[in-house]
Amino acid sequence: MFGKVLIANRGEIAVRVIRACRDVGIKTVAVFSDADREALHVRLADEAHPIGPPAASQSYLMIDRLVDVARRTGAEAVHPGYGFLSENTRFAEACGAAGVVFIGPPPAAIARMGDKTAARRAAMDAGVPVVPGTTDPVSSDEEALRAARDLGFPVLIKAARGGGGKGMRVVTAPEELGSAMRLARSEATSAFGDGAVYLEKVIVEPRHVEFQILADAHGEVLHLGERECSIQRRHQKLVEESPSPAVDGTLRADMGAAACRLMASAGYRNAGTVEFLLAPDGRFYFLEVNTRLQVEHPVTELVTGIDLVREQLRIATGERLGYAQADVHSRGWAIECRISAEDPAAGFLPSPGRVAAWRAPGGPWVRLDAGVYEGGEVPLHYDPLIAKLIVWGVTREDAVHRMSRALAEFSVGGVKTTIPFHRAVMRHPDFLAGRLSTAFVERAFGGGRELGASSPGRARAAAVAMALRSRAPAPGPPPAVDSPSRWTMASRPGSGVPRR
Numbered sequence: 215m216f217g218k219v220l221i222a223n224r225g226e227i228a229v230r231v232i233r234a235c236r237d238v239g240i241k242t243v244a245v246f247s248d249a250d251r252e253a254l255h256v257r258l259a260d261e262a263h264p265i266g267p268p269a270a271s272q273s274y275l276m277i278d279r280l281v282d283v284a285r286r287t288g289a290e291a292v293h294p295g296y297g298f299l300s301e302n303t304r305f306a307e308a309c310g311a312a313g314v315v316f317i318g319p320p321p322a323a324i325a326r327m328g329d330k331t332a333a334r335r336a337a338m339d340a341g342v343p344v345v346p347g348t349t350d351p352v353s354s355d356e357e358a359l360r361a362a363r364d365l366g367f368p369v370l371i372k373a374a375r376g377g378g379g380k381g382m383r384v385v386t387a388p389e390e391l392g393s394a395m396r397l398a399r400s401e402a403t404s405a406f407g408d409g410a411v412y413l414e415k416v417i418v419e420p421r422h423v424e425f426q427i428l429a430d431a432h433g434e435v436l437h438l439g440e441r442e443c444s445i446q447r448r449h450q451k452l453v454e455e456s457p458s459p460a461v462d463g464t465l466r467a468d469m470g471a472a473a474c475r476l477m478a479s480a481g482y483r484n485a486g487t488v489e490f491l492l493a494p495d496g497r498f499y500f501l502e503v504n505t506r507l508q509v510e511h512p513v514t515e516l517v518t519g520i521d522l523v524r525e526q527l528r529i530a531t532g533e534r535l536g537y538a539q540a541d542v543h544s545r546g547w548a549i550e551c552r553i554s555a556e557d558p559a560a561g562f563l564p565s566p567g568r569v570a571a572w573r574a575p576g577g578p579w580v581r582l583d584a585g586v587y588e589g590g591e592v593p594l595h596y597d598p599l600i601a602k603l604i605v606w607g608v609t610r611e612d613a614v615h616r617m618s619r620a621l622a623e624f625s626v627g628g629v630k631t632t633i634p635f636h637r638a639v640m641r642h643p644d645f646l647a648g649r650l651s652t653a654f655v656e657r658a659f660g661g662g663r664e665l666g667a668s669s670p671g672r673a674r675a676a677a678v679a680m681a682l683r684s685r686a687p688a689p690g691p692p693p694a695v696d697s698p699s700r701w702t703m704a705s706r707p708g709s710g711v712p713r714r
Protein backbone atom coordinates (compact mmCIF):
# COMPACT_ATOMS: atom_id res chain seq x y z
CA MET A 215 0.00 0.00 0.00
CA PHE A 216 1.06 3.61 -0.52
CA GLY A 217 2.86 5.31 2.37
CA LYS A 218 1.71 8.83 1.49
CA VAL A 219 -1.05 10.23 -0.75
CA LEU A 220 -1.69 13.79 -1.95
CA ILE A 221 -5.33 14.87 -2.14
CA ALA A 222 -5.76 17.31 -5.03
CA ASN A 223 -9.07 18.69 -3.81
CA ARG A 224 -10.84 20.53 -0.99
CA GLY A 225 -14.04 20.42 1.06
CA GLU A 226 -15.97 17.33 2.05
CA ILE A 227 -14.40 15.04 -0.57
CA ALA A 228 -10.85 15.89 0.54
CA VAL A 229 -11.93 15.07 4.11
CA ARG A 230 -13.53 11.82 2.90
CA VAL A 231 -10.31 10.71 1.17
CA ILE A 232 -8.13 11.72 4.15
CA ARG A 233 -10.30 9.51 6.38
CA ALA A 234 -10.00 6.50 4.06
CA CYS A 235 -6.22 6.96 3.98
CA ARG A 236 -6.00 7.21 7.76
CA ASP A 237 -8.16 4.08 8.14
CA VAL A 238 -5.48 2.08 6.31
CA GLY A 239 -2.44 3.91 7.72
CA ILE A 240 -1.54 6.12 4.77
CA LYS A 241 -0.08 9.59 5.49
CA THR A 242 -1.95 12.46 3.79
CA VAL A 243 -0.87 15.65 2.06
CA ALA A 244 -3.47 18.40 1.66
CA VAL A 245 -3.22 21.39 -0.66
CA PHE A 246 -5.02 24.68 -0.15
CA SER A 247 -5.70 27.99 -1.83
CA ASP A 248 -5.42 31.30 0.02
CA ALA A 249 -9.18 31.08 0.71
CA ASP A 250 -8.78 27.68 2.39
CA ARG A 251 -5.94 28.30 4.87
CA GLU A 252 -8.15 27.31 7.80
CA ALA A 253 -10.33 24.77 5.99
CA LEU A 254 -11.24 21.43 7.58
CA HIS A 255 -9.26 19.34 5.08
CA VAL A 256 -6.13 21.36 5.91
CA ARG A 257 -6.63 20.75 9.64
CA LEU A 258 -7.20 17.01 9.23
CA ALA A 259 -4.31 16.15 6.91
CA ASP A 260 -0.85 15.19 8.17
CA GLU A 261 0.66 18.08 6.21
CA ALA A 262 -0.72 20.87 4.04
CA HIS A 263 0.81 23.04 1.33
CA PRO A 264 -0.32 26.31 -0.28
CA ILE A 265 -0.94 26.23 -4.03
CA GLY A 266 -2.05 29.76 -4.91
CA PRO A 267 -4.79 32.41 -4.91
CA PRO A 268 -8.49 31.65 -4.25
CA ALA A 269 -9.53 31.34 -7.91
CA ALA A 270 -9.55 27.61 -8.75
CA SER A 271 -7.90 28.38 -12.08
CA GLN A 272 -4.89 29.63 -10.12
CA SER A 273 -4.79 26.93 -7.43
CA TYR A 274 -6.77 23.66 -7.52
CA LEU A 275 -6.51 23.53 -11.33
CA MET A 276 -2.74 24.17 -11.51
CA ILE A 277 -1.39 20.84 -12.75
CA ASP A 278 2.32 21.65 -12.48
CA ARG A 279 2.01 23.04 -8.97
CA LEU A 280 0.13 19.95 -7.72
CA VAL A 281 2.59 17.54 -9.28
CA ASP A 282 5.41 19.59 -7.78
CA VAL A 283 3.92 19.32 -4.27
CA ALA A 284 3.58 15.55 -4.74
CA ARG A 285 7.26 15.31 -5.74
CA ARG A 286 8.50 17.54 -2.92
CA THR A 287 6.51 15.75 -0.22
CA GLY A 288 7.30 12.25 -1.42
CA ALA A 289 3.65 11.38 -2.08
CA GLU A 290 3.54 8.21 -4.18
CA ALA A 291 0.00 8.80 -5.42
CA VAL A 292 -2.57 11.56 -6.03
CA HIS A 293 -6.31 11.28 -5.36
CA PRO A 294 -8.18 13.86 -7.47
CA GLY A 295 -11.60 13.67 -5.74
CA TYR A 296 -14.41 14.90 -8.01
CA GLY A 297 -14.62 18.11 -10.05
CA PHE A 298 -11.42 20.14 -10.55
CA LEU A 299 -8.84 17.91 -12.32
CA SER A 300 -10.52 14.56 -11.64
CA GLU A 301 -11.45 13.93 -15.29
CA ASN A 302 -8.56 15.79 -16.87
CA THR A 303 -6.45 13.59 -19.17
CA ARG A 304 -3.47 15.96 -19.00
CA PHE A 305 -3.41 15.82 -15.21
CA ALA A 306 -3.50 12.00 -15.20
CA GLU A 307 -0.68 12.01 -17.77
CA ALA A 308 1.37 14.58 -15.84
CA CYS A 309 1.14 12.44 -12.70
CA GLY A 310 2.29 9.39 -14.64
CA ALA A 311 5.17 11.28 -16.22
CA ALA A 312 6.33 12.40 -12.74
CA GLY A 313 6.23 8.84 -11.42
CA VAL A 314 3.21 9.55 -9.22
CA VAL A 315 0.24 7.16 -9.38
CA PHE A 316 -3.01 8.85 -10.47
CA ILE A 317 -5.77 7.22 -8.40
CA GLY A 318 -8.24 6.85 -11.23
CA PRO A 319 -8.55 5.32 -14.68
CA PRO A 320 -5.81 5.33 -17.35
CA PRO A 321 -5.62 8.63 -19.31
CA ALA A 322 -6.83 6.86 -22.48
CA ALA A 323 -10.05 5.76 -20.73
CA ILE A 324 -10.66 9.30 -19.45
CA ALA A 325 -10.15 10.70 -22.96
CA ARG A 326 -12.39 8.14 -24.66
CA MET A 327 -15.28 8.58 -22.25
CA GLY A 328 -14.89 12.37 -22.32
CA ASP A 329 -15.86 12.26 -25.99
CA LYS A 330 -19.60 11.51 -25.79
CA THR A 331 -19.88 10.26 -29.38
CA ALA A 332 -16.87 7.96 -28.85
CA ALA A 333 -18.47 6.71 -25.61
CA ARG A 334 -21.75 6.07 -27.50
CA ARG A 335 -19.85 4.10 -30.15
CA ALA A 336 -18.07 2.09 -27.44
CA ALA A 337 -21.48 1.33 -25.87
CA MET A 338 -22.94 0.21 -29.20
CA ASP A 339 -19.87 -1.99 -29.84
CA ALA A 340 -20.35 -3.57 -26.40
CA GLY A 341 -24.03 -4.29 -27.12
CA VAL A 342 -25.28 -1.67 -24.65
CA PRO A 343 -28.49 0.13 -25.70
CA VAL A 344 -27.97 3.80 -26.56
CA VAL A 345 -30.60 6.47 -27.26
CA PRO A 346 -31.37 6.48 -31.01
CA GLY A 347 -29.28 9.25 -32.55
CA THR A 348 -26.31 10.07 -34.74
CA THR A 349 -23.15 7.98 -34.39
CA ASP A 350 -20.87 10.92 -35.18
CA PRO A 351 -21.08 14.70 -34.78
CA VAL A 352 -23.22 16.39 -37.47
CA SER A 353 -21.26 18.68 -39.79
CA SER A 354 -24.05 20.87 -41.22
CA ASP A 355 -27.62 22.04 -40.59
CA GLU A 356 -28.74 19.99 -43.62
CA GLU A 357 -27.24 16.83 -42.16
CA ALA A 358 -28.83 17.63 -38.79
CA LEU A 359 -32.25 18.15 -40.43
CA ARG A 360 -32.02 14.83 -42.28
CA ALA A 361 -31.04 13.04 -39.06
CA ALA A 362 -33.82 14.76 -37.10
CA ARG A 363 -36.46 13.76 -39.67
CA ASP A 364 -35.21 10.15 -39.50
CA LEU A 365 -35.32 10.12 -35.69
CA GLY A 366 -38.62 12.02 -35.47
CA PHE A 367 -39.15 15.19 -33.44
CA PRO A 368 -38.56 16.14 -30.67
CA VAL A 369 -34.77 15.70 -30.84
CA LEU A 370 -31.97 16.85 -28.57
CA ILE A 371 -28.83 18.58 -29.80
CA LYS A 372 -25.96 17.63 -27.49
CA ALA A 373 -22.34 18.77 -27.28
CA ALA A 374 -19.91 15.99 -28.28
CA ARG A 375 -17.55 17.04 -25.47
CA GLY A 376 -20.44 17.91 -23.17
CA GLY A 377 -22.01 16.43 -20.12
CA GLY A 378 -23.98 17.94 -17.32
CA GLY A 379 -26.55 19.36 -19.72
CA LYS A 380 -24.38 22.18 -21.09
CA GLY A 381 -24.84 22.90 -24.77
CA MET A 382 -28.01 20.76 -24.81
CA ARG A 383 -31.00 22.03 -26.83
CA VAL A 384 -34.44 20.52 -27.46
CA VAL A 385 -35.84 20.92 -30.98
CA THR A 386 -39.55 20.23 -31.41
CA ALA A 387 -39.98 21.23 -35.09
CA PRO A 388 -37.82 21.55 -38.27
CA GLU A 389 -38.01 25.37 -38.36
CA GLU A 390 -36.35 25.61 -34.91
CA LEU A 391 -33.36 23.51 -35.92
CA GLY A 392 -31.12 26.19 -37.46
CA SER A 393 -31.17 28.59 -34.54
CA ALA A 394 -30.92 25.74 -31.99
CA MET A 395 -27.82 24.43 -33.82
CA ARG A 396 -26.18 27.87 -33.67
CA LEU A 397 -26.95 28.26 -29.94
CA ALA A 398 -25.82 24.72 -29.07
CA ARG A 399 -22.58 25.14 -31.04
CA SER A 400 -21.70 28.47 -29.45
CA GLU A 401 -22.52 27.18 -25.94
CA ALA A 402 -20.41 24.06 -26.58
CA THR A 403 -17.53 26.15 -27.91
CA SER A 404 -17.43 28.44 -24.89
CA ALA A 405 -17.92 25.61 -22.37
CA PHE A 406 -15.71 22.90 -23.87
CA GLY A 407 -13.60 24.65 -26.51
CA ASP A 408 -15.20 22.41 -29.14
CA GLY A 409 -18.40 23.22 -31.04
CA ALA A 410 -19.04 19.65 -32.22
CA VAL A 411 -22.65 18.52 -31.63
CA TYR A 412 -24.70 15.38 -32.30
CA LEU A 413 -28.39 14.47 -32.21
CA GLU A 414 -30.45 12.14 -30.01
CA LYS A 415 -34.13 11.37 -29.81
CA VAL A 416 -35.72 12.82 -26.66
CA ILE A 417 -36.65 10.35 -23.93
CA VAL A 418 -39.62 11.91 -22.14
CA GLU A 419 -39.64 12.01 -18.32
CA PRO A 420 -36.78 9.61 -17.77
CA ARG A 421 -35.26 8.56 -14.50
CA HIS A 422 -31.53 8.99 -14.02
CA VAL A 423 -30.16 5.62 -12.89
CA GLU A 424 -26.42 5.03 -12.65
CA PHE A 425 -24.30 1.97 -11.87
CA GLN A 426 -21.21 2.00 -9.67
CA ILE A 427 -18.36 0.06 -11.23
CA LEU A 428 -15.07 -1.20 -9.80
CA ALA A 429 -12.44 -2.56 -12.17
CA ASP A 430 -9.04 -3.87 -11.08
CA ALA A 431 -5.76 -4.05 -13.01
CA HIS A 432 -6.24 -7.80 -13.60
CA GLY A 433 -9.34 -7.52 -15.77
CA GLU A 434 -12.01 -8.03 -13.13
CA VAL A 435 -14.99 -5.67 -13.56
CA LEU A 436 -17.82 -5.61 -10.99
CA HIS A 437 -20.90 -3.48 -10.41
CA LEU A 438 -22.09 -2.42 -6.96
CA GLY A 439 -25.69 -1.84 -7.96
CA GLU A 440 -27.41 1.35 -8.92
CA ARG A 441 -28.16 4.81 -7.58
CA GLU A 442 -31.27 6.76 -8.47
CA CYS A 443 -30.40 10.42 -9.00
CA SER A 444 -33.56 11.80 -10.59
CA ILE A 445 -34.02 14.52 -7.97
CA GLN A 446 -31.96 17.31 -9.45
CA ARG A 447 -32.31 20.93 -10.44
CA ARG A 448 -30.55 22.44 -13.43
CA HIS A 449 -28.35 19.32 -13.67
CA GLN A 450 -27.24 19.59 -10.05
CA LYS A 451 -28.29 16.51 -8.09
CA LEU A 452 -30.00 17.19 -4.76
CA VAL A 453 -31.05 13.76 -3.41
CA GLU A 454 -29.73 10.31 -4.33
CA GLU A 455 -30.67 6.84 -3.17
CA SER A 456 -29.72 3.21 -3.55
CA PRO A 457 -31.33 1.01 -4.66
CA SER A 458 -33.68 2.71 -7.15
CA PRO A 459 -37.42 2.24 -6.48
CA ALA A 460 -37.78 1.56 -10.22
CA VAL A 461 -35.22 -1.25 -10.54
CA ASP A 462 -36.02 -4.88 -9.75
CA GLY A 463 -33.62 -7.82 -9.67
CA THR A 464 -34.00 -8.67 -13.35
CA LEU A 465 -33.50 -5.10 -14.55
CA ARG A 466 -30.54 -4.68 -12.17
CA ALA A 467 -28.87 -7.78 -13.56
CA ASP A 468 -29.45 -6.57 -17.17
CA MET A 469 -28.28 -3.00 -16.61
CA GLY A 470 -25.37 -4.04 -14.39
CA ALA A 471 -24.13 -6.58 -16.93
CA ALA A 472 -24.40 -3.96 -19.70
CA ALA A 473 -22.43 -1.45 -17.61
CA CYS A 474 -19.69 -4.02 -16.87
CA ARG A 475 -19.46 -5.05 -20.56
CA LEU A 476 -18.90 -1.44 -21.58
CA MET A 477 -16.23 -0.79 -18.94
CA ALA A 478 -14.44 -4.07 -19.67
CA SER A 479 -14.35 -3.33 -23.41
CA ALA A 480 -13.03 0.19 -22.75
CA GLY A 481 -10.08 -1.11 -20.71
CA TYR A 482 -11.43 0.75 -17.71
CA ARG A 483 -9.73 0.59 -14.33
CA ASN A 484 -10.53 1.93 -10.82
CA ALA A 485 -13.94 3.31 -9.76
CA GLY A 486 -16.33 4.67 -12.38
CA THR A 487 -20.01 5.20 -13.05
CA VAL A 488 -22.14 4.27 -16.03
CA GLU A 489 -25.17 6.57 -16.35
CA PHE A 490 -28.43 5.48 -17.93
CA LEU A 491 -31.76 7.04 -18.71
CA LEU A 492 -34.57 4.73 -17.59
CA ALA A 493 -37.75 5.43 -19.59
CA PRO A 494 -41.25 5.11 -18.07
CA ASP A 495 -41.74 1.98 -20.26
CA GLY A 496 -38.82 0.25 -18.50
CA ARG A 497 -36.32 0.53 -21.34
CA PHE A 498 -32.86 1.80 -20.48
CA TYR A 499 -30.38 3.77 -22.55
CA PHE A 500 -26.68 4.47 -22.01
CA LEU A 501 -26.05 8.15 -21.33
CA GLU A 502 -22.41 8.67 -20.33
CA VAL A 503 -19.54 7.38 -18.19
CA ASN A 504 -18.16 9.36 -15.26
CA THR A 505 -14.50 8.50 -14.84
CA ARG A 506 -14.25 9.61 -11.22
CA LEU A 507 -15.49 8.95 -7.69
CA GLN A 508 -18.89 10.64 -7.51
CA VAL A 509 -20.41 12.92 -4.89
CA GLU A 510 -23.17 10.38 -4.20
CA HIS A 511 -20.85 7.37 -3.69
CA PRO A 512 -21.76 7.00 0.03
CA VAL A 513 -25.25 5.58 -0.67
CA THR A 514 -23.56 2.67 -2.45
CA GLU A 515 -21.15 2.28 0.49
CA LEU A 516 -23.99 2.08 3.01
CA VAL A 517 -25.94 -0.63 1.15
CA THR A 518 -22.93 -2.74 0.08
CA GLY A 519 -20.60 -2.21 3.06
CA ILE A 520 -17.74 -1.55 0.62
CA ASP A 521 -15.47 1.47 1.22
CA LEU A 522 -15.12 2.82 -2.32
CA VAL A 523 -12.13 5.05 -1.58
CA ARG A 524 -10.29 2.15 0.05
CA GLU A 525 -11.03 0.07 -3.07
CA GLN A 526 -9.70 2.91 -5.25
CA LEU A 527 -6.46 2.90 -3.28
CA ARG A 528 -6.14 -0.91 -3.48
CA ILE A 529 -6.84 -0.96 -7.21
CA ALA A 530 -4.29 1.83 -7.80
CA THR A 531 -1.56 -0.23 -6.10
CA GLY A 532 -2.35 -3.16 -8.40
CA GLU A 533 -4.12 -5.31 -5.81
CA ARG A 534 -6.86 -7.66 -6.94
CA LEU A 535 -10.44 -6.87 -5.94
CA GLY A 536 -10.49 -10.37 -4.48
CA TYR A 537 -14.25 -10.93 -4.66
CA ALA A 538 -16.72 -11.75 -7.43
CA GLN A 539 -20.05 -10.28 -8.57
CA ALA A 540 -21.89 -12.97 -6.58
CA ASP A 541 -20.11 -11.76 -3.40
CA VAL A 542 -21.53 -8.24 -3.74
CA HIS A 543 -24.80 -7.86 -1.84
CA SER A 544 -26.98 -4.83 -1.34
CA ARG A 545 -28.85 -4.66 1.95
CA GLY A 546 -31.56 -2.18 2.94
CA TRP A 547 -31.89 1.34 1.62
CA ALA A 548 -29.67 4.45 1.69
CA ILE A 549 -30.56 8.07 0.95
CA GLU A 550 -28.28 11.09 0.60
CA CYS A 551 -29.23 14.76 0.85
CA ARG A 552 -26.73 17.30 -0.46
CA ILE A 553 -26.48 20.19 1.99
CA SER A 554 -25.35 23.32 0.16
CA ALA A 555 -24.84 26.90 1.29
CA GLU A 556 -27.72 28.10 -0.90
CA ASP A 557 -31.10 29.61 -0.11
CA PRO A 558 -33.82 27.33 -1.51
CA ALA A 559 -36.53 29.93 -0.79
CA ALA A 560 -34.70 32.40 -3.05
CA GLY A 561 -34.12 30.22 -6.11
CA PHE A 562 -31.11 28.47 -4.55
CA LEU A 563 -29.21 31.74 -4.32
CA PRO A 564 -25.67 31.05 -3.07
CA SER A 565 -25.13 31.97 0.59
CA PRO A 566 -21.45 32.07 1.57
CA GLY A 567 -20.04 33.33 4.85
CA ARG A 568 -19.11 32.12 8.29
CA VAL A 569 -20.74 28.99 9.70
CA ALA A 570 -21.65 30.64 12.98
CA ALA A 571 -23.54 27.64 14.36
CA TRP A 572 -23.43 23.96 13.51
CA ARG A 573 -25.53 21.36 15.28
CA ALA A 574 -24.99 18.07 13.46
CA PRO A 575 -27.41 15.14 13.45
CA GLY A 576 -26.26 11.74 14.66
CA GLY A 577 -27.50 8.46 16.01
CA PRO A 578 -27.79 5.01 14.48
CA TRP A 579 -27.21 4.68 10.74
CA VAL A 580 -26.72 8.41 10.22
CA ARG A 581 -23.55 9.52 8.40
CA LEU A 582 -22.50 13.13 7.91
CA ASP A 583 -19.67 13.88 5.46
CA ALA A 584 -18.98 17.56 6.08
CA GLY A 585 -16.30 19.86 4.71
CA VAL A 586 -16.82 22.63 7.26
CA TYR A 587 -16.82 23.16 11.04
CA GLU A 588 -18.48 25.63 13.38
CA GLY A 589 -16.72 28.97 13.04
CA GLY A 590 -15.28 28.08 9.64
CA GLU A 591 -15.82 29.94 6.37
CA VAL A 592 -17.70 28.90 3.25
CA PRO A 593 -15.70 30.72 0.57
CA LEU A 594 -17.47 32.21 -2.44
CA HIS A 595 -15.01 30.75 -4.92
CA TYR A 596 -16.05 27.11 -5.01
CA ASP A 597 -18.98 24.76 -5.19
CA PRO A 598 -21.44 25.53 -2.35
CA LEU A 599 -21.72 21.89 -1.18
CA ILE A 600 -20.81 21.93 2.53
CA ALA A 601 -21.99 18.51 3.68
CA LYS A 602 -23.73 15.31 2.70
CA LEU A 603 -26.22 13.73 5.05
CA ILE A 604 -26.57 10.01 4.37
CA VAL A 605 -28.81 7.58 6.23
CA TRP A 606 -29.48 3.87 6.04
CA GLY A 607 -32.71 2.01 6.79
CA VAL A 608 -33.99 -1.55 6.53
CA THR A 609 -36.65 -0.39 4.04
CA ARG A 610 -37.09 2.76 1.95
CA GLU A 611 -39.78 3.96 4.34
CA ASP A 612 -37.44 3.44 7.29
CA ALA A 613 -34.67 5.37 5.53
CA VAL A 614 -37.01 8.26 4.63
CA HIS A 615 -38.21 8.52 8.24
CA ARG A 616 -34.65 8.45 9.51
CA MET A 617 -33.63 11.18 7.04
CA SER A 618 -36.55 13.37 8.21
CA ARG A 619 -35.47 12.84 11.81
CA ALA A 620 -31.83 13.68 11.02
CA LEU A 621 -32.82 16.78 9.02
CA ALA A 622 -34.96 17.93 11.96
CA GLU A 623 -31.91 17.71 14.24
CA PHE A 624 -29.65 19.53 11.77
CA SER A 625 -29.27 23.23 12.48
CA VAL A 626 -26.86 25.57 10.70
CA GLY A 627 -26.43 29.26 11.46
CA GLY A 628 -24.69 32.04 9.57
CA VAL A 629 -25.32 30.69 6.08
CA LYS A 630 -28.58 29.66 4.43
CA THR A 631 -28.70 25.98 3.49
CA THR A 632 -30.78 23.54 1.47
CA ILE A 633 -31.87 21.73 4.67
CA PRO A 634 -35.45 23.18 4.51
CA PHE A 635 -35.76 22.03 0.88
CA HIS A 636 -34.79 18.49 1.86
CA ARG A 637 -37.31 18.48 4.75
CA ALA A 638 -40.01 19.34 2.19
CA VAL A 639 -38.85 16.61 -0.24
CA MET A 640 -38.97 13.98 2.50
CA ARG A 641 -42.69 14.61 3.03
CA HIS A 642 -43.71 15.07 -0.62
CA PRO A 643 -46.27 12.42 -1.67
CA ASP A 644 -44.51 11.64 -4.97
CA PHE A 645 -41.17 11.16 -3.21
CA LEU A 646 -42.77 9.00 -0.53
CA ALA A 647 -44.34 6.86 -3.26
CA GLY A 648 -41.04 6.62 -5.19
CA ARG A 649 -42.68 8.36 -8.17
CA LEU A 650 -39.55 10.06 -9.46
CA SER A 651 -38.33 11.48 -12.73
CA THR A 652 -35.98 14.24 -13.78
CA ALA A 653 -39.11 16.47 -13.82
CA PHE A 654 -39.71 15.95 -10.04
CA VAL A 655 -38.20 19.19 -8.69
CA GLU A 656 -39.79 21.34 -11.41
CA ARG A 657 -43.18 19.72 -10.86
CA ALA A 658 -43.14 19.53 -7.08
CA PHE A 659 -41.43 22.82 -6.30
CA GLY A 660 -41.63 24.87 -9.50
CA GLY A 661 -37.94 24.30 -10.03
CA GLY A 662 -37.15 26.77 -7.26
CA ARG A 663 -36.75 29.63 -9.70
CA GLU A 664 -35.25 32.95 -8.67
CA LEU A 665 -37.69 35.45 -7.29
CA GLY A 666 -36.65 37.87 -10.00
CA ALA A 667 -37.65 35.55 -12.86
CA SER A 668 -40.69 35.66 -15.13
CA SER A 669 -44.08 36.09 -13.56
CA PRO A 670 -45.08 32.38 -13.55
CA GLY A 671 -41.58 31.78 -12.21
CA ARG A 672 -42.25 34.22 -9.41
CA ALA A 673 -45.54 32.56 -8.58
CA ARG A 674 -43.85 29.17 -8.38
CA ALA A 675 -40.98 30.55 -6.33
CA ALA A 676 -43.48 32.02 -3.89
CA ALA A 677 -45.16 28.60 -3.67
CA VAL A 678 -41.79 26.99 -2.93
CA ALA A 679 -41.04 29.56 -0.25
CA MET A 680 -44.46 28.87 1.31
CA ALA A 681 -44.01 25.11 1.20
CA LEU A 682 -40.63 25.46 2.85
CA ARG A 683 -41.96 27.73 5.58
CA SER A 684 -45.11 25.75 6.29
CA ARG A 685 -43.43 23.44 8.80
CA ALA A 686 -40.13 24.02 10.54
CA PRO A 687 -39.33 20.85 12.46
CA ALA A 688 -35.94 22.10 13.65
CA PRO A 689 -35.70 22.02 17.46
CA GLY A 690 -35.11 25.73 17.94
CA PRO A 691 -34.15 28.31 15.31
CA PRO A 692 -30.50 28.81 14.38
CA PRO A 693 -29.02 32.08 15.63
CA ALA A 694 -29.15 34.88 13.07
CA VAL A 695 -25.62 36.02 12.32
CA ASP A 696 -23.36 37.24 9.51
CA SER A 697 -25.29 38.16 6.39
CA PRO A 698 -23.99 36.55 3.17
CA SER A 699 -22.48 39.84 2.05
CA ARG A 700 -19.46 38.42 0.25
CA TRP A 701 -21.41 36.26 -2.14
CA THR A 702 -21.74 37.73 -5.57
CA MET A 703 -23.42 36.93 -8.85
CA ALA A 704 -20.03 35.62 -9.96
CA SER A 705 -20.66 32.33 -8.22
CA ARG A 706 -23.95 31.64 -10.02
CA PRO A 707 -24.23 28.80 -12.56
CA GLY A 708 -23.30 30.02 -16.01
CA SER A 709 -20.77 32.50 -14.66
CA GLY A 710 -17.86 30.25 -15.63
CA VAL A 711 -17.04 29.36 -12.05
CA PRO A 712 -16.61 25.56 -12.09
CA ARG A 713 -19.16 23.56 -10.16
CA ARG A 714 -19.32 19.76 -10.28
Ligand code: MV4
Binds near residue numbers: 380382417443491
Ligand atom coordinates in the same frame (compact mmCIF):
# COMPACT_ATOMS: atom_id res chain seq x y z
C1 MV4 B 1 -31.33 13.27 -22.33
C2 MV4 B 1 -32.64 13.46 -21.84
C3 MV4 B 1 -33.68 12.98 -22.58
N1 MV4 B 1 -33.44 12.36 -23.76
N2 MV4 B 1 -31.15 12.63 -23.50
C4 MV4 B 1 -29.07 15.93 -19.10
C5 MV4 B 1 -27.64 15.94 -18.71
C6 MV4 B 1 -26.93 15.09 -19.68
N3 MV4 B 1 -25.94 14.30 -19.03
C7 MV4 B 1 -27.99 14.26 -20.31
N4 MV4 B 1 -29.25 14.83 -19.95
C8 MV4 B 1 -30.39 14.38 -20.52
N5 MV4 B 1 -30.26 13.71 -21.69
C9 MV4 B 1 -32.18 12.19 -24.18
N6 MV4 B 1 -31.98 11.60 -25.36
C10 MV4 B 1 -32.79 14.10 -20.62
C11 MV4 B 1 -31.66 14.58 -19.95
C12 MV4 B 1 -31.92 15.26 -18.71
C13 MV4 B 1 -31.45 14.73 -17.51
C14 MV4 B 1 -30.69 13.58 -17.44
C15 MV4 B 1 -30.24 13.10 -16.24
C16 MV4 B 1 -30.55 13.77 -15.07
C17 MV4 B 1 -31.29 14.90 -15.11
C18 MV4 B 1 -31.75 15.42 -16.32
C19 MV4 B 1 -32.51 16.58 -16.34
C20 MV4 B 1 -32.95 17.08 -17.54
C21 MV4 B 1 -32.63 16.42 -18.72
